[in-house]
Amino acid sequence: MRRTFDTGNAAITEAAIAAGCRVFAGYPITPATEIAENMSRRLPQVGGYYLQAEDECAALHVCNGASLGGLKAMTATSGPGFILFADPFGWALSSEIPVVIVNAQRVGPVSGITGAPGQGEFYLSRYLTHGGNFETIVLAPSSVQEAFRLTVRAFALSERFRTPVIVLADQMVTDGWEALEVPETPEELAGMGLEVVPRRAHPGPDFYPASDAIDVPPVVLGRGIGGACSDWTPTERGLDTEQVEAQHKHAHRLIHKIRSHRALLAEHEAFALDDDPELVLVSYGTPSRVVKSAVAAARERGLSVGGLRLVTLWPFPDELFRRRARYLTVELNWDGQLVREVERAAGAGSSVHFLGRCGELPAVTELVDAAATLLGGGSLRRRGWNLEAW
Amino acid sequence: MDALAERYLRPEKWPGTACPGCGLRLLTREILETFDALGLGVNDVVWGTAIGCTGRQTYAAWKGDAFAGTHGRVYALATGLRLALPPEKRLILTVGDGDAFTIGLPHLLAAARRNVDMTVIVGDNLGYQSTGGQFGVTTPLGARTDSSPYGAWEPSWAEEGLDVLGLVREAGAAFLARHTIYDREAVVETLKTAVATRGFSLVHLYYPCHVHYGAQALGSDELGVIARWMRERYRATGVVHDARGARPEFTERLRRFVADVQGRKARAG
Numbered sequence: 001m002r003r004t005f006d007t008g009n010a011a012i013t014e015a016a017i018a019a020g021c022r023v024f025a026g027y028p029i030t031p032a033t034e035i036a037e038n039m040s041r042r043l044p045q046v047g048g049y050y051l052q053a054e055d056e057c058a059a060l061h062v063c064n065g066a067s068l069g070g071l072k073a074m075t076a077t078s079g080p081g082f083i084l085f086a087d088p089f090g091w092a093l094s095s096e097i098p099v100v101i102v103n104a105q106r107v108g109p110v111s112g113i114t115g116a117p118g119q120g121e122f123y124l125s126r127y128l129t130h131g132g133n134f135e136t137i138v139l140a141p142s143s144v145q146e147a148f149r150l151t152v153r154a155f156a157l158s159e160r161f162r163t164p165v166i167v168l169a170d171q172m173v174t175d176g177w178e179a180l181e182v183p184e185t186p187e188e189l190a191g192m193g194l195e196v197v198p199r200r201a202h203p204g205p206d207f208y209p210a211s212d213a214i215d216v217p218p219v220v221l222g223r224g225i226g227g228a229c230s231d232w233t234p235t236e237r238g239l240d241t242e243q244v245e246a247q248h249k250h251a252h253r254l255i256h257k258i259r260s261h262r263a264l265l266a267e268h269e270a271f272a273l274d275d276d277p278e279l280v281l282v283s284y285g286t287p288s289r290v291v292k293s294a295v296a297a298a299r300e301r302g303l304s305v306g307g308l309r310l311v312t313l314w315p316f317p318d319e320l321f322r323r324r325a326r327y328l329t330v331e332l333n334w335d336g337q338l339v340r341e342v343e344r345a346a347g348a349g350s351s352v353h354f355l356g357r358c359g360e361l362p363a364v365t366e367l368v369d370a371a372a373t374l375l376g377g378g379s380l381r382r383r384g385w386n387l388e389a390w
Numbered sequence: 391m392d393a394l395a396e397r398y399l400r401p402e403k404w405p406g407t408a409c410p411g412c413g414l415r416l417l418t419r420e421i422l423e424t425f426d427a428l429g430l431g432v433n434d435v436v437w438g439t440a441i442g443c444t445g446r447q448t449y450a451a452w453k454g455d456a457f458a459g460t461h462g463r464v465y466a467l468a469t470g471l472r473l474a475l476p477p478e479k480r481l482i483l484t485v486g487d488g489d490a491f492t493i494g495l496p497h498l499l500a501a502a503r504r505n506v507d508m509t510v511i512v513g514d515n516l517g518y519q520s521t522g523g524q525f526g527v528t529t530p531l532g533a534r535t536d537s538s539p540y541g542a543w544e545p546s547w548a549e550e551g552l553d554v555l556g557l558v559r560e561a562g563a564a565f566l567a568r569h570t571i572y573d574r575e576a577v578v579e580t581l582k583t584a585v586a587t588r589g590f591s592l593v594h595l596y597y598p599c600h601v602h603y604g605a606q607a608l609g610s611d612e613l614g615v616i617a618r619w620m621r622e623r624y625r626a627t628g629v630v631h632d633a634r635g636a637r638p639e640f641t642e643r644l645r646r647f648v649a650d651v652q653g654r655k656a657r658a659g
Contacts, residue, residue, distance in 0.1 A: 045652065048648075049644055053466065054496050061497075064467055065474075066471065067470070069471045073470070224433030224434075228457070229458075230459075
């Protein structure tokens with residue numbers, strides 16, 4: 001085990017190498033540039049290929065092509081590049097080609113502020129391409145070490161589910177420095193509970209089974225067995241078709257291969273939820289670290305408060321919100337994104353509230369005050385804006 | 391089904407769903423004749439396609455490995471795939487004029503700059519025909535189409551001294567040529583050179599769309615009308631640029647670079 005002090009960007013790089021990534025194509029963008037730089041140094045050392053593409057759309061397509069040929073691939077970006085993934089993300093998703101995408105979220109909309117954290121792509125990560133008829137896997141790290149773990153996991157899931165997997169980080173996770181343990185042997189990796197799924201190739205010819213089965217090897221071209229792979233609605237043999245029945249089967253597969261394996265994907269961290277607190281602070285990524293401290297501080301004040309940190313964002317863990325409670329989402333955006341999903345998932349009798357911020361983290365005291373206000377029957381208002389009116 | 395089609399194409403995809411009389415069938419035959427002449431089998435070629443008539447109608451007709459990319463992006467996809475393919479596999483793309491010269495141009499130029507080993511066969515039917523007939527960047531000036539009802543007023547990339555292949559040449563392509571598909575023997579000779587090129591090659595092939603272009607721009611959907619017009623108009627054809635071997639191929643260069651880095655590391659370590 002190599003113990004270092006490094007950034008989330010470095011953790012993601014080392015995790016990708018450990019997971020068998022041998023192709024990285026990207027385009028420089030703050031705050032994800034360091035991942036590209038690290039990959040440009042590390043990949044040639046392990047016989048891999050680093051490419052700088054003409055834009056992010058091409059970057060992900062290059063990754064897709066490499067994966068179609070049997071090489072594991074990754075790209076990394078931030079908001080303005082993430083939006084350009086719409087086209088190649090859809091291609092990989094519909095063609096069922098594994099690939100890993102990292103998004104270091106910064107402040108938006110659009111170019112916004114480059115070097116500050118945001119959480120504006122919660123929904124975009126779910127609906128990164130057009131056309132509907134699909135489900136998405138999105139994982140959200142909140143520390144440098146977890147960025148390592150979730151990147152390795154993203155590669156494993158992308159292979160097992162034959163789908164692009166998104167690591168939805170934020171600028172503080174990727175740029176932040178922390179202690180980092182990097183396993184140096186497969187045993188050490190396994191000791192951390194991490195699995196590396198090797199690339200397998202489908203023996204053919206049935207590439208697109210009309211089922212929600214996972215662990216179906218993806219199509220790999222170049223082996224001379226007559227594989228066919230496209231973003232058209234496929235027949236089970238991968239030929240294009242305009243038949244509605246085939247489209248139904250394809251859509252069903254894209255949705256339910258993920259939804260029916262929710263249990264395998266679900267992951268969260270609970271802060272003091274054992275005594276069924278009246279108020280639950282809900283968050284993901286860096287804000288969770290403030291939430292964790294705020295939960296402890298609030299409980300010291302005798303407030304009935306707990307916390308829920310989402311690790312798997314999509315498919316959304318509806319089951320975590322069945323209990324009747326007050327839920328307060330703490331997010332790095334002013335418009336309220338996570339809160340909408342919590343409101344949808346929360347059972348009858350629950351109330352759902354929102355505390356937004358952007359480019360900076362809320363203070364612990366601010367969260368404790370918000371908790372006290374809500375538990376006292378008040379509503380949250382700041383700077384004259386009604387932040388609950390999302 | 392003729393012998394070459396039987397040998398190389400999936401029976402359910404031939405003659406395919408292109409309009410009766412579409413020039414794409416002759417274009418496909420010319421490609422098959424090329425493979426036959428070069429002694430290439432089904433397992434020697436990976437065949438990629440894109441969108442539009444040329445892309446859609448040729449997808450997975452090939453019995454061997456076949457893929458399709460999104461509109462204009464298949465050059466980036468193919469660049470990634472080339473990294474993973476054995477060097478001896480031939481990689482060909484059949485794409486349309488819209489795909490290659492408008493929406494996909496930056497990606498096409500990037501592939502040319504890197505000298506990625508692929509053969510791009512641009513089937514040019516003079517505009518966007520699969521969407522019903524709108525002008526594109528190779529549609530002649532003044533041509534009436536569904537989106538130029540008063541005649542196309544914009545200069546195309548084939549008039550007033552402009553030539554889109556000039557861009558591709560300057561971007562670093564190894565081999566460029568242009569024909570109409572009617573020059574069957576010459577097309578096959580050119581394609582043989584292009585497919586055998588280790589590096590980026592592109593063959594620009596004009597083919598007739600009598601259903602839309604003929605009807606809208608030439609006033610007749612008779613095959614003979616567009617055939618006569620096309621033969622007359624696009625006479626100056628052949629090899630446009632031949633710089634085969636002048637620059638290292640993409641994967642060759644990259645693999646050498648990676649080996650060099652590893653060597654440096656070993657020496658330093």
